Amino acid sequence: MAKLAKLDDIVSLCKRRGFIFQSSEIYGGLASCYDYGPLGAELKRNVRQAWWKNVVQMRDDVVGLDCSILMHPMVWKSSGHADKFADLVTVCKKCNTRTRVDHLQDKTDGSGAQEHTEHVNIETEAGKEHDLSNKVCPACDTVGQFGQPMAFKLMFETQMGANADDQMTLYLRPETAQGIFANFRNVLDSTRVKVPFGIGQIGKSFRNEVTTKAFIFRTREFEQAELEFFCAPGTDEDWYEHWKEQRFNWYLNHGIKKENLRFRDHDPDELAHYAKACVDVEYKFPFGQGDWQELEGIANRTDYDLRQHQRGMKTMNDWYETKGDLVNIKLKDEDPEYFKGPLSFFDEEAKERFIPYVIEPSAGVDRSTLAFLVDAYDEEEVKGETRNLLRFHPHLAPIKAAVFPLVKKDGMPEIATKLYNDLKGCFTTFYDEKGAVGRRYRRQDEAGTPYCITIDGQTKEDNTVTVRQRDSMEQSRVNIDQVKTYLREKLDL
Numbered sequence: 001m002a003k004l005a006k007l008d009d010i011v012s013l014c015k016r017r018g019f020i021f022q023s024s025e026i027y028g029g030l031a032s033c034y035d036y037g038p039l040g041a042e043l044k045r046n047v048r049q050a051w052w053k054n055v056v057q058m059r060d061d062v063v064g065l066d067c068s069i070l071m072h073p074m075v076w077k078s079s080g081h082a083d084k085f086a087d088l089v090t091v092c093k094k095c096n097t098r099t100r101v102d103h104l105q106d107k108t109d110g111s112g113a114q115e116h117t118e119h120v121n122i123e124t125e126a127g128k129e130h131d132l133s134n135k136v137c138p139a140c141d142t143v144g145q146f147g148q149p150m151a152f153k154l155m156f157e158t159q160m161g162a163n164a165d166d167q168m169t170l171y172l173r174p175e176t177a178q179g180i181f182a183n184f185r186n187v188l189d190s191t192r193v194k195v196p197f198g199i200g201q202i203g204k205s206f207r208n209e210v211t212t213k214a215f216i217f218r219t220r221e222f223e224q225a226e227l228e229f230f231c232a233p234g235t236d237e238d239w240y241e242h243w244k245e246q247r248f249n250w251y252l253n254h255g256i257k258k259e260n261l262r263f264r265d266h267d268p269d270e271l272a273h274y275a276k277a278c279v280d281v282e283y284k285f286p287f288g289q290g291d292w293q294e295l296e297g298i299a300n301r302t303d304y305d306l307r308q309h310q311r312g313m314k315t316m317n318d319w320y321e322t323k324g325d326l327v328n329i330k331l332k333d334e335d336p337e338y339f340k341g342p343l344s345f346f347d348e349e350a351k352e353r354f355i356p357y358v359i360e361p362s363a364g365v366d367r368s369t370l371a372f373l374v375d376a377y378d379e380e381e382v383k384g385e386t387r388n389l390l391r392f393h394p395h396l397a398p399i400k401a402a403v404f405p406l407v408k409k410d411g412m413p414e415i416a417t418k419l420y421n422d423l424k425g426c427f428t429t430f431y432d433e434k435g436a437v438g439r440r441y442r443r444q445d446e447a448g449t450p451y452c453i454t455i456d457g458q459t460k461e462d463n464t465v466t467v468r469q470r471d472s473m474e475q476s477r478v479n480i481d482q483v484k485t486y487l488r489e490k491l492d493l
């Protein structure tokens, strides 16, 4: 069983083993920003790759996309982010700390905090009565001393253009999804896809989060893996169920233990007004009492997004006339025949034009990476000593194989180096000739390397090497010429 009882244990494990570091640490660190170290970068790359393979590469009905982070500001007006992507915050009158209203805890029993919510619906939240008289400031513990709740916008602003007269305020994208909607027409026109089909994308997103003290669960710069799956109205509920099952199984198939994964349906008041249904895939992080946290949201977004962008396209004159004043632009109303608009789809077989419905599985790459890491962590007693290991699924393991000469003489390093050079073209491979071989095995166990290959005295005699398996510690002899094929089969690569 994993023995990571506190968030601090995870943070220190990540730092110690070179998975995740605080950003700009030599300058005291930058809050809520993190860097992936040598093992972390490989692990995260493998998580991305596993998502892409499953959601894009292996599907005949999904294509990929890689959009720019900076987009036309009207994208965010149409999507609703420019006006509504905000958290309801309050400021502690004693210490001036700004806190999300839905993250405040009650003094009496510590309840009331909705830590699992990503972002509340600002329109419904701002309209509600908020009694903060019994709430505790998380920074200074003062009770009930809060100012009037107000909206705090979450998009980062930046300026584009070198000259003062052509400067434009842009936003760092808060989700990758809108780039997909903005390219829906391009993809339709440039490929042979037909509804039902999906567009997948992995990339960085940015949110000026208010609450960030949770390592890489909630950061201001993070990566998302999002799929927008376009389908005919009326088929949306079946596709919603399909993607729920697909995505849940993806986590299980890549090593997450079943007891640590669950669905959490959104309550009706959590749902955005346009969403027909939404469910979170949650992981039970092992610290504290077991902390269920969202890894991914799966939503039935109806035809809302494409219809909003059609309204945005009609509003471009106003954007020019107001010189890009997003606050004062009002999106044009839809045409009565909006379903024939530029972002509609014509179904040749049914001879019918419609705006597709969208099912959106939206995963956090950083959160999944961390979940895979803590779920893989294990400790066991071996001959009176504690063996620490990461039981990564082979596809996710940062290093697939390590090659050791048993000793640094008798021609063993030469044979080992030759094998290492051969393997590294196919797998991430590590070469180590320092220290006792037992210690080298342990180091690789801690990195989660599934196979270690040792060149020993017998190698020269019969051309075989020892292959040691991480989880069972079983050793077998394999012909050196067969090692690559053996690993390919075992790693399923």
Ligand code: GAP
Binding pocket: 118, 174, 175, 176, 177, 207, 209, 216, 217, 218, 219, 220, 221, 222, 223, 224, 226, 294, 295, 296, 297, 360, 362, 363, 364, 365, 366, 367
């Ligand atoms: N397009 C829908 C969308 O962006 P979301 O629930 O806001 O939905 C999807 O985000 C996923 O992105 C979340 O389930 C989470 O894994 C990840 N995510 C969102 N905000 C994050 C943050 N501040 N830090 C790390 N991951 C985040």
